[in-house]
Amino acid sequence: MLWGSNARETHPIFFHHVLKAVRKGARLYVVDPRRTPSAEWAEGWLQVEVGADVALANGIAHVILAEGLEHREFIDHATENFAAYRELVQRYDLARTSRLTCIAQEMIQRVARDFAKAERAMICWTLGITEHHNAVDNVLSLINLGLLTGHVGRWGSGLNPLRGQNNVQGGGDSGALPHKLPGFQDVEDDAIRARYDALWGRKVPPKKGWHLTEMFEAMEHGQLTALLVLGENPAQSEADATRCRRLLEGLEFLLVQDIFRTRTAEMADVVLPGSASFCEAEGTVTNSERRVQRVRRSIEPPGNAKDDIEILRALSKRLGYDLGLPNAEAAWDELRLLSPMHHGMSYARIEALGGIQWPCPDEAHPGSPFLHGRLWERPVRGARAGFHPAEDVPPVEQLDDEFPLRLTTGRRLDSYNTGVQSGGYASPRRAKETIDLSPADMRALGLADGERVRVVSRRGAVEAPARADRGLKQGLVFMTLHFPEQVDVNLLTIDATDPRSGTAEFKAAAVRVEKL
Amino acid sequence: MSDAQRTIELEIDGRKTQVPEGATLLQACQALSIDVPTFCWAANLTPVNVCRICVVELEGARTLVPACSRKAEAGMVVKTESERVKLSRKLVLELLGSSVDMSLAPEFRSLATKYDAHPERFGPRAPRAPSGERESAHAGHHHVDDGAHAANVAQPMKVDNDLFVRDYEKCMLCYKCVEACGTDAQNTFAIAIAGRGFDARIATELETPLPDSACVFCGNCVGVCPTGALMFKAESDLRDTGAWDESKQKVTDTICPYCGVGCQLSMRVQDNKIVRVTSPADHSVTAGHLCIKGRFGWSFVEGGKPK
Numbered sequence: 044m045l046w047g048s049n050a051r052e053t054h055p056i057f058f059h060h061v062l063k064a065v066r067k068g069a070r071l072y073v074v075d076p077r078r079t080p081s082a083e084w085a086e087g088w089l090q091v092e093v094g095a096d097v098a099l100a101n102g103i104a105h106v107i108l109a110e111g112l113e114h115r116e117f118i119d120h121a122t123e124n125f126a127a128y129r130e131l132v133q134r135y136d137l138a139r140t141s142r143l144t145c146i147a148q149e150m151i152q153r154v155a156r157d158f159a160k161a162e163r164a165m166i167c168w169t170l171g172i173t174e175h176h177n178a179v180d181n182v183l184s185l186i187n188l189g190l191l192t193g194h195v196g197r198w199g200s201g202l203n204p205l206r207g208q209n210n211v212q213g214g215g216d217s218g219a220l221p222h223k224l225p226g227f228q229d230v231e232d233d234a235i236r237a238r239y240d241a242l243w244g245r246k247v248p249p250k251k252g253w254h255l256t257e258m259f260e261a262m263e264h265g266q267l268t269a270l271l272v273l274g275e276n277p278a279q280s281e282a283d284a285t286r287c288r289r290l291l292e293g294l295e296f297l298l299v300q301d302i303f304r305t306r307t308a309e310m311a312d313v314v315l316p317g318s319a320s321f322c323e324a325e326g327t328v329t330n331s332e333r334r335v336q337r338v339r340r341s342i343e344p345p346g347n348a349k350d351d352i353e354i355l356r357a358l359s360k361r362l363g364y365d366l367g368l369p370n371a372e373a374a375w376d377e378l379r380l381l382s383p384m385h386h387g388m389s390y391a392r393i394e395a396l397g398g399i400q401w402p403c404p405d406e407a408h409p410g411s412p413f414l415h416g417r418l419w420e421r422p423v424r425g426a427r428a429g430f431h432p433a434e435d436v437p438p439v440e441q442l443d444d445e446f447p448l449r450l451t452t453g454r455r456l457d458s459y460n461t462g463v464q465s466g467g468y469a470s471p472r473r474a475k476e477t478i479d480l481s482p483a484d485m486r487a488l489g490l491a492d493g494e495r496v497r498v499v500s501r502r503g504a505v506e507a508p509a510r511a512d513r514g515l516k517q518g519l520v521f522m523t524l525h526f527p528e529q530v531d532v533n534l535l536t537i538d539a540t541d542p543r544s545g546t547a548e549f550k551a552a553a554v555r556v557e558k559l
Numbered sequence: 560m561s562d563a564q565r566t567i568e569l570e571i572d573g574r575k576t577q578v579p580e581g582a583t584l585l586q587a588c589q590a591l592s593i594d595v596p597t598f599c600w601a602a603n604l605t606p607v608n609v610c611r612i613c614v615v616e617l618e619g620a621r622t623l624v625p626a627c628s629r630k631a632e633a634g635m636v637v638k639t640e641s642e643r644v645k646l647s648r649k650l651v652l653e654l655l656g657s658s659v660d661m662s663l664a665p666e667f668r669s670l671a672t673k674y675d676a677h678p679e680r681f682g683p684r685a686p687r688a689p690s691g692e693r694e695s696a697h698a699g700h701h702h703v704d705d706g707a708h709a710a711n712v713a714q715p716m717k718v719d720n721d722l723f724v725r726d727y728e729k730c731m732l733c734y735k736c737v738e739a740c741g742t743d744a745q746n747t748f749a750i751a752i753a754g755r756g757f758d759a760r761i762a763t764e765l766e767t768p769l770p771d772s773a774c775v776f777c778g779n780c781v782g783v784c785p786t787g788a789l790m791f792k793a794e795s796d797l798r799d800t801g802a803w804d805e806s807k808q809k810v811t812d813t814i815c816p817y818c819g820v821g822c823q824l825s826m827r828v829q830d831n832k833i834v835r836v837t838s839p840a841d842h843s844v845t846a847g848h849l850c851i852k853g854r855f856g857w858s859f860v861e862g863g864k865p866k
Contacts, residue, residue, distance in 0.1 A: 053818060054818050054819070054820050055777065055850035055851075056820050056822050056844065056845055056848060056849065056850055056853075057820045059744055059745070059746075059846070059848060062746050066742065084746075205818075205819060205820075206818070206819025207818055207819055208817075208818065208819055209814060209815060209816055209817060209818065209819060209821065210819075211819060212819060302859075302860075303859070319816070319859075319860045320816070321813050321814060321815065321816035321824075322811075322813055322816075322826060322833075322857070322860055323860065328814050328821065329821075330814075330819050330820060330821025330844070331819040331820060331821065332821070334821055334844075336814050336821055336823065337812075337813070337814070338813045338814050339811050339812060339813045340811070341809070341811035341813060341826040341828050341833075342826075342828055342831050342832075342833065342860065343831055345862070397823075397842065397843065398821070398843075456775060456850070456851060456852075457775075457776070457851045457852065457856070459817055459818075459852060459856070463859070464816065464817070464856065464859050465817075465852060465856050465859075466859075467858045467859045467862075468722075468855050468856045468857070468858040468859070469720070469721035469722060469855075469858075470722075470776065470851060470855070470856075471720040471721070471722065471769065471770040471774075471776060472770070472775065472776060472851070
């Protein structure tokens with residue numbers, strides 16, 4: 044199942060593997076409010092109402108339990124809190140689920156049966172699940188389905204968030220999270236911190252820091268006044284861009300380290316030109332399957348641009364801490380020293396094996412193709428996996444007479460995020476930004492294909508050409524975030540965020556479309 | 560747990576050998592380090608056995624068999640360099656060499672020498688067909704040639720986008736591009752073989768230019784082309800001006816800067832400029848295939864400005 048993922052366009056080479064499986068008889072279901080190119084390959088497309096993913100997952104679980112298709116042995120052996128989950132999903136009968144999700148009852152039954160009965164089944168998701176105000180509930184609902192059917196911790200079965208950036212996995216793994224040290228070790232654990240203190244000769248702050256959303260809140264309250272932005276373009280990538288830019292402008296000091304003169308860099312007090320990590324620097328990145336692979340310098344960086352490690356070293360020195368002269372491999376070896384799950388991954392082994400999947404605790408370990416196999420061990424090694432019952436909560440911004448259309452956002456095949464990387468090459472497929480509407484809405488608004496319209500939300504307004512897309516149902520409109528210089532779509536999006544993950548609800552804003 | 564794989568015993572060039580059940584004769588030869596030439600075969604594509612350069616002699620078989628796709632069977636006796644095989648390969652090389660520009664197919668020249676092939680004996684090349692003529696040809700509607708020239712597929716290069724060019728006078732119809740665009744990898748089906756006999760050619764639907772076709776510009780066709788008929792625009796431009804210089808080039812493997820799939824990129828660089836991006840056919844993530852962003856979306860490191 045691809046859930047809130049248009050992998051055909053956003054993860055094309057992963058989708059090659061999906062297609063190989065489909066050609067061998069695997070059954071593909073795609074859950075997406077839009078009929079995407081991925082949905083066209085599915086034997087079942089579930090045109091879910093935007094934001095009704097929890098309801099759908101609970102409804103599928105209801106069918107599985109009603110028909111006795113759950114993996115009773117696995118539930119008894121390896122999970123906890125099942126009774127509460129069972130009680131919750133009892134309230135998501137077919138009629139109610141169908142009403143909440145706008146999906147036919149027969150389709151919900153089909154998916155439930157196929158998923159539960161499959162020898163191996165996998166749920167892969169992307170931002171369609173996580174860019175919601177209840178993102179964590181969405182993810183937990185999918186995990187619940189995996190636990191219910193025993194589709195976790197086995198080769199070919201599992202839960203897989205497809206990572207959207209080449210090293211977003213590696214960033215988290217190596218401690219670029221406010222509450223974690225490298226290897227997902229808790230920063231508030233005194234014993235763990237002591238190891239870092241000893242190696243570095245400095246005290247690691249004992250309390251967790253802020254994630255991105257909290258940092259903007261801290262700027263709002265004047266608690267955060269100086270910011271280093273490294274390879275990110277928040278002035279264009281954040282939801283509710285007006286607020287974001289106001290807060291960045293209000294900083295006492297903004298330092299940007301990037302390879303592009305981004306909109307954010309233009310606001311900075313100082314810009315430090317870095318290197319393109321994939322081809323002007325040495326290092327590693329970690330992909331969606333936790334595979335650590337080497338990136339290598341293949342061209343020289345231009346002008347005065349410097350390697351990012353060198354810049355950080357110089358900054359650190361000015362701040363009073365001498366990092367010495369680390370190169371990429373030395374920095375990696377220090378990470379391996381402190382992070383047990385990376386311990387066995389020397390550069391030599393990564394090269395020899397063509398990448399290694401963590402955890403890899405020692406140099407004899409081959410790496411781990413899948414996680415959570417411990418849940419099948421007898422007795423279970425470590426804690427049981429808990430069910431986390433979650434209720435359906437619709438998007439923060441409800442539709443009304445003033446803003447009657449649901450705006451959802453996403454990527455297109457040849458472009459990427461705010462376009463700073465992908466905007467420069469000569470793609471013959473690059474289309475200008477449009478607002479895509481269902482043919483019915485085009486008719487209702489009296490619009491011709493390509494006609495410029497004004498799109499208005501509670502936070503801002505943009506102008507864009509309208510385009511009819513038969514893959515959208517009435518009431519749903521779609522835009523990308525690829526061309527902020529042309530159409531600044533994040534003026535429209537809502538920064539309602541999930542309190543636990545801090546992710547904004549890019550997938551569900553309320554808008555109206557005005558004829559010009 | 561699967562059963563242990565069964566092995567099969569056969570004889571190749573007088574040597575007894577064992578291969579796993581399901582292996583092809585080509586794989587059996589490779590395991591013995593016996594060199595069998597191929598054009599249309601690739602490790603990451605299903606064999607279509609159209610080029611016939613890999614044929615070998617199988618005792619008891621009426622015809623020569625294509626090593627790339629013939630499965631090994633117990634007791635087979637195979638000869639890879641018999642007189643019959645050599646004559647057949649010579650014929651294939653002469654027919655290909657006289658009708659197609661094979662100058663960029665890496666092994667063609669050495670194979671022609673090895674098998675004493677002389678494509679030039681069919682006479683000088685017929686002039687290049689004007690643009691559009693081969694696309695409009697119909698089977699059975701040809702006038703008889705004067706016999707003084709070698710019939711060939713030459714026509715002007717198709718340049719209809721800034722990412723890659725199609726120079727079909729170098730096309731030997733090996734089908735690799737069709738397979739890579741089709742079920743073997745991309746499943747986009749933007750191209751297929753059109754026409755019959757000598758008019759057969761690789762075509763988009765109704766011969767539309769690529770930007771108007773179903774093409775998604777993954778360049779996986781370019782990645783598998785063995786003759787240089789499909790070529791990166793950057794490479795083609797350098798070759799046009801005589802600046803292409805492999806002695807100044809270096810290939811470095813790295814990982815794509817876009818999504819989280821982790822595709823390995825082999826970056827070929829000349830004078831600090833990226834001139835070609837491919838992926839190794841044996842990489843577990845890509846099997847040699849990339850998408851438009853990975854293969855072409857790197858100009859930002861060379862100062863490509865957002866448009």
